[in-house]
Amino acid sequence: MHAASGSRLGASHPRQEGPVDLRLVPPALAAWATAALMLDASPRLVGCVVLVCVIVAGVLLGGWGSRARGGRASVGGGLPPDGGGDGTPVHRERPSDAPRDAPTDGPTDGPVDGPVDGPRGRSPGRAPGRPRGRPPGPAPDRTPGARYGWSRMTGAAVLLCAAAAGASAGLHGADLRRGPVPVLAREYATVTAEVELTSDPRPARPKVRGNHMTPDSVLIDGEVRSVASGGAAGTAAVATRAPVLVIVDVRGRESEGRGGGGPAGVGRGVRQAWLGLLPSTRVRVTGRLAPALTGGDRIAAVLRVRDRGGRAVPAVVREPSAAQRTAGRLRAGLRDATDGLSADARALLPGLVVGDTSRITPELDEAFKETDLAHTLAVSGSNLTIMLALLLGPPGLAQHVERRGLAPRLGIPLRTTALLGGALTLGFVVVCRPDPSVLRAAACGTVVLLALATGRRRSLIPALATAVLLLVLYDPWLARSYGFLLSVLATGALLTLAPRWSAALRRRGVPPRLAEALAAAGAAQALCAPVVAVLSARVSLVAVPCNLLVEFAVAPATVLGFATLATAPWAMPVAKALAWCGSWPAEWIAGVARAGAALPGAGVDWPGSWGGALLLAVTTLVAVLLGRRLLRRPWLCAACAALLLLAVVRPPPLTRVLTGWPPPGWRLVMCDVGQGDATVLAAGGGTGVVVDAGPDPALVDRCLSRLGVTRIPLVVLTHFHADHVAGLPGVLRGREVGAIETTGFAEPVDQVAFVRREAEARRVPLLRAVAGERRRLGPLDWEVLWPPARQVPEAEGPNDASVTLLVRSAGIRMLLLGDLEPPAQQALARSPAAARLGGVDVLKVAHHGSAYQDPDLLRAVAPRLALISAGADNPYGHPAPGTVAALRATGAVVLRTDRDGALAVAGTGTELRVAGD
Known part of the structure; x- marks a missing residue:
């Protein structure tokens, strides 16, 4: 057989596998749906659902048992399947000239991929009545009674799986509410x-709320083990066990002063104290x-x-x-x-290995989301699969003598290799933290890899x-x-759609490795994109x-x-060398994400609802059907x-x-840009002056990309x-x-520091705008009208210190x-610039x-x-x-x-035009 197949392990024909075994899919889906529905349900409803499922399942099993016994009694025209009319077993003797390993119960299949030389082209050894491609063994009973059973x-x-899931969900939900x-x-x-603590402390991503950023916070998942109301002098502590989300605000009112000195430093110290805690640590907090x-x-x-002056240290x-x-x-x-x-590389390597994204900047995080590469930063089954494959070798060879990988090359027996794989999995869970996502990754990665190790495709879906x-x-x-959901969809796509698509591409002349990569990426995107669109x-x-x-x-x-990770505690120089080697592929991944996100047509807006997800699924299905043609x-x-x-690059002229x-x-x-300001002044040839940047980097970047602006001589932050x-x-x-020009009123302190950090990181000089300054750039010229060089009493806050510009372009x-x-x-109206307003x-x-x-x-x-x-x-009711x-009373068009979306002003002073996007 092996020689005929051209492979020392033999050729596996798809028909030897039989159809995909889907029997476990309905119970799994039923358990999933029931768990999602029963988590918030009342105990009475949960009990009723579980009881009804168990009773109906019992009725079905009872009916199936009696039907099966009746069916067995009628097999073979009233004779028992293995006996004569009186119930004595009937033994079939092996012919004296038959080989010792020949079957005694009738003919069996021979190799499917052997030479064809029997009557009517039948393979030698195949029973005349057996359909080609059916796996060996007794023929299934296809009578209506058997199908009914x-x-x-x-x-x-x-029903039993739904009952078990409902009971588990009901208990978990009740435990949460008690x-x-x-x-x-x-x-x-x-x-x-x-x-x-049940998770690693993680810094919260600051968000813009109105004109300020949310305070620096640390988020931690934990379980309250004892609680006393009323603070330190309150009631006696009560033992309990309740999961909570701990939010530590490390910037209290004392640290929000204009000086930004001691209290801010204390706040940073509190932040580091919380971020240094490990899971399983128990802390007392108020x-x-x-x-x-x-x-x-x-x-x-x-x-x-x-935090109040550093008193929130755990x-x-x-x-x-x-x-x-x-x-x-x-x-x-x-x-x-x-x-x-x-x-x-410093940010990505810990994220790729153990899911530590604490160093990922908001800009890089946004780039990964725009290109659907965020899954590489999350701990997933692929991380574990890569390491197990390194240990075991190619999964299809794991049970054969011709195994490859580190274990067989080091002479490690198969059983010891299995123990090492289990230890590696356990270490993966501990190092990456036993969070639900990590447990999910370990279970999916291990089960699917073990199914792959058998070399049988039809075992993958049941796994x-x-x-x-x-x-x-x-x-x-x-279940919620x-x-x-994304993990299951991606894995299912790789197990079902990807092999078919890969085979179709190979039949059309695509190289095998490229076909596999295209099929895997396309299949995962096709099934996951509707869910990503909802998010x-x-x-x-x-x-x-x-x-x-x-x-x-x-x-x-x-x-x-x-x-x-493994060598750092023992040999830091070796670890640094390995990290330097790993930085090259990590920088490549980051570069691809940044380049993809920078394209003007990297993504399109889509309805963020389940209706939109259904629409995208239908669109994808139509695209796949058309793609086959x-x-x-x-x-x-x-x-x-x-x-x-062209849709992705979007050349501005087109x-x-x-x-x-x-x-x-x-x-x-x-x-x-939402609730904020960002204005662009055309300076010709892909050049523009930007006045304010808005609250969201992605929105202003998208606006500039659509305008084709690649060069900005000046950014004015009012x-x-x-x-x-x-x-x-x-x-x-x-x-x-070229430069960033700002007001001289340096508040709020945290945002001033933020602008300075961004400018220093990109080596962009910071300038100060003062009244009387005049500049010209191509067809554009402008004058700074406010604030004056010497601050006036009217400017009591950042708003009143805003840079005010009078701009002229094409009349x-x-x-x-x-x-x-x-x-x-009012002060501006009384200033020397009032005559030009x-x-x-x-x-x-x-x-x-x-x-x-005014x-x-x-x-x-x-x-x-x-x-x-x-x-x-x-929430502010703007505009009033x-x-x-x-404004309309003065004759203005508002x-x-x-x-109206983004607004563009074009034309000249005599022919003014305006357009909305």
Whole structure:
């Protein structure tokens, strides 16, 4: 057989495997759905559902048993299957000339892939009546009674699994709601609690709220083991066990002063003290309990700890376990070994190996999300599979003598190899933390790899279904986890769609390795994209090529990262050398993510709902069906690829022809960045002056990319509020920037520091704008009207210190007021520049059109066009109806980004045109 197949292991024919075994899929799906529904259900409802499922399953099993006994009695025309009419067994004797290993119960199959030489082309040894391709063994009973019995059996299995999942979910949900913690949370009580940490502390990503950033916070998952209400002098502690999310605000009111000295340093010390804690550590804290922000969470409450002058330093009651201390040393060694690498490699290697994303910058994180590469930063089954494959060799050879990999090369027996694989899996869970996502990755990776090791394709789907069933029964909260859903979909795509697509591509002449890579990336994207669209309301057009480009780099980066992790505690120089080697593939992955995210058409907006997910699924199905036909027409495939490339690159001239955006001859564009400000002034030839950066780097970057702006001689930040400066990384991303000019009023302190860090990181000089400054750049010239060189009493805060510009371009006069409020507006009207304010063509209304405007200034300016930048459904009511009415009373046409989108002003002073995106 082996010689005939041309392989020393023989050729495996797909028909030897038989059809895919789907019997475990319905029970797994039933358990999944039941667990998701029963977590919030009342105990009475859970009990009823479980009881009904068990009773109906019992009825089905009882009926199946009696039907099966009746069916056996009637087999063979009334004779028992293995006996005569009197019940005595009938023995078939082996002929004397038959070989010893010949079967005695009838003919069996021979090799499917042997030579064909029997009558009618039948393979030798194949029974005349047996269909080609059916696996050896007794023929299945296909009578209606047998099918009915198996249907009953399948239904009973589905109901029993649903009952088990419902009971597990009901118990987990009830356990979450019991005890004093949920009651105290509903009362927003201040408590003193002992909390055992169940995850690594992680810094929260700051978010823009209005004109400020959220305080620096540390997030930790934990379990309250004892709680006393009323703080330190309250009631006696009550023992309990309730999961909570601990939020430590490390910047209290004392550290928000203008000096930014001692208290801020104390806040940083508190932050580091919390970030240095390990899972299994027990701490005593005083804070305020609050209900979970959203329903259906796996936490009973939120425990918020506020720092007041450094008094929130955690009091350790019990040290972490020995296993967690060892894991902590390994993780710390990995961070130390990567300290000398570039910023991207220093951030990515710990993320690729153990899921430590603490060094990932918001900009890099956004790039990975835009290109659908975020899964590489999360601990997944692929991490474990790579390491096990390194130990065992190619999975299909794991049970053969011709195994490859480290274990057989070192002469390690198969059983010892299996023990080493188990130890590696256990170590993976400990080092990467036994969080639900890690347990899910370990279970899926191990079960699927063991199924692959058998060399039988039809065992893969049952293995995946088994993993889903066991995980949902163990942790019902996974049934509501998007990460779990994405993992199952991706694994299912690799096991079902990818082999078929790969074979189809190979039949059309695609090289095998390229066909496998294309099929794997395309299949995973096809099944996961609808769920990703629900989470991000966006569909990536560069996901498949970006995943293909990083695929060959993930494995070496992961292996070298794990080697660095293992050697760092014992030989740091060797670990640093390994980390340096691993930095090359890591930098490649980061470079692909940044390059893909920088493309103007990297993604398209999509409805972020399950209706949108269904629409995307249907669209994907239609595209796949059309793609099968297109593969037969190479020239048509090339044309479609060229169209997709144009959609992703979006050359500005072509985009302008197709969409009309940006309009030809545009002079000013007010970007739609939500509740914030970002304005672009055209300076010709892909060059623009940017005034303010908005609150979101992704939104302002997208706006500039659509305008084709690649060179920015000057960025003007009117003041340091977050809704004007937080998007600065998006302005600087991939563009040549000459300088950043700001107001001299250096508050808020944290945002001033943020701007300085961004400028220093990219070596962009910082300048100060003062009244009287004049500049010219190509067709653009502008004058700074405010603030004066010497601060006036009216400027009592950052808004009143906003840089105010009077801009001229092609005869159009534009006044940009920043966020000036009435005191500063009145002072501006009394300043020497007041004579130049009258009769402007375009007014950028101050402070998002708030009610705080000076009516006299509006009447003096009397603009032809008033533009307001405001976010849709913002909580401040911007723009105020009174302000809009006052502007219209002066004869101005009022346009606003919350309703009209991005706004572009074009034309000349005599022929003013405006267009919305």
